[in-house]
Amino acid sequence: MDTETILTTARLLIEDLSEKVESPEVDRLDFYLTDPKNVIVAAAGLRVKHLGYLSAITGIDPGIDQEVLEVLFHFCTGYATITLRVNVPKDSPEINTLTEIIPGAEPFERELSEMFGVKVIGLRNPAHLYLPDDWPDGVYPLLKDFQPEMLNEPS
Amino acid sequence: MQKTKIDNKFTVPIGPQHPALKEPAFFSLNVDGEIVTNAYVRLGYAHRGVERAAEERNWVQTQYLLERICGICSHIHSTAYCLGVEKLAGIEAPPRAQAIRILVAELERIHSHFLWLGVASHEAGFDTLFMYSWRDRETVMDILESLTGNRVNYSANLLGGVKYDVDSEQEDIIRNGLEYLEERLNYYLGIVTSDALFLKRTRGIGGMTRNQAEVLGAVGPTARASNVQRDIRVEAPYSAYKKYPVSIVLETNGDLEARFIVRVKEMIESCHLINQILDNLPEGELVVRMKRRIQPGETVVRVEAPRGELFYFIKSNGTDKPERIKVRTPTICNMSSVVKLAIGSQLADIPVILAGIDPCFSCNDRSVQINYQKRKKTLWTWEELRNYGIRYYNGNS
Secondary structure (H helix, E strand, C coil), X not given: CCHHHHHHHHHHHHHHHEXXXXXXXXXXXXXXXXXXXXHHHHHHHHHHCCCCEEEEEEEECCCCCCCEEEEEEEEEECCEEEEEEEEEECCCCEEECCCCCCHHHHHHHHHHHHHHCCEEECCCCCCCCCCCCCCCCCCCCCXXXXXXXXXXXXX | CCCCCCCCCEEEEECCCECCECCCCEXXXXXXXXXXXXXXXXXXXXXXXXXXXXXXXXXXXXXXXXXXXXXXXXXXXXXXXXXXXXXXXXXXXXXXXXXXXXXXXXXXXXXXXXXXXXXXXXXXXXXXXXXXXXXXXXXXXXXHHHHHCCCCCCCCEECCEECCCCCHHHHHHHHHHHHHHHHHHHHHHHHHHHCHHHHXXXXXXXXXXXXXXXXXXXXXXXXXXXXXXXXXXXXXXXXXXXXXXXXXXXXXXXXXXXXXXXXHHHHHHHHHHHHHHHHCCCCCCCECCCCCCCCCEEEEEEEEECCXXXXXXXXXXXXXXXXXXXXXXXXXXXXXXXXXXXXCCEHHHHHHHHHHXXXXXXXXXCCCCCCCCCCCCCCXXXXXXXXXXXXXXXXXX
């Protein structure tokens, strides 16, 4: 399958689940999904149609004054990169796990949950993967409001 | 009589510090007799928070920080970063710089695979191969040193190009070194496919089918040993790989033997590629001017590190510092396969199964190791250091 066919098929498949679709670079397509619950539907579609494998999950904190966190799921094959983007509210960030359809997603989801505080529902083992066991609860090092002093405060 | 099931489960904790690996990781293995029934992994003992640190530094400083994520594949990290930032800035490195970038990347691949060949054969109990391959690895380390001045952390890249040129004298050093290495590699290829004792430790051990490799998201030589066509240099050629094509090395068995064959053949392929680059090295500038501030935007870069696909996501906010850099290293993709492959294996095979994916925990955890000695600082040349080593061992033997 060439890159153009992959991107066109993905657009047909996921456009209905998205509020907008952007192509930030040649060979890239970003789908802004309307509902975080739709990630699993879109990911299953991409997997069944062989439109890429889950290459990474990126969390982004857009800023201290913003009320949402962005979660990006990158699916890659050949030159094509398809990104599913969802916004989750900072006060109760939650996504559903992808491990039922993509077992390799587990380390990415555990990293996301400990670095950004996004709760991954259905994760088999939600324990820390990278951070120490005595890392304080509720402190997430990749959020923009993180300060190293937070680690010294009694929890 | 009612049968009662006796729980024979016994947990063997391995690590974080253990003799099987030089890097820290904790494995908890449930065993029934000698057979592993379940496996868990705990990482992070070398986590240093490089992604966060990158947000606090400017574009130029970040390059040096990211280059220190890993001591073995430092060049590929800075290449991925430079390609991404250059894309965001809308510039492209000159053709000669791009060719030198992949020349160093291929030398790095040879050095990394040689290191792996030694470690993996050591884990399999074949120390002679370990010593031979690490001796030969010195050839490629010397080449890298003569090119860039360093054995690791070569710092060959700059945003917008490379720092070092290749002159005709260095070209001869590279060609002579590669000629020797290719001969040795063909010899090793014969050994890993014919030595009866070694094959007992590798053939049919830790096998992964193509389907398993795809589902678990394996990358790099680990995936290619299971016949998964996943090599970014081939499927999405970047930088000068468009000009110097690579042939993909595939094996079908997916066991440890296949991984040995894939990596040794890849080194031979890298030798051919480097000769091809030297034959057709374009003339011209080494660097183009780079802006201090990068316009807002996001980019995704995927490159083929020695251990597999390395993924970078870079977001710029228009200032002189990056807004977010996400690094996804190949080991984390392959780690899922170790946990799955361990189940059902003999406990004694675990070290070599783990070594089979060529794990790199500093990549995984994104940290650096610092060697600190409270001694007077003196600068030694390579020759002085070598002579000191010879004197030391002669005096103490």
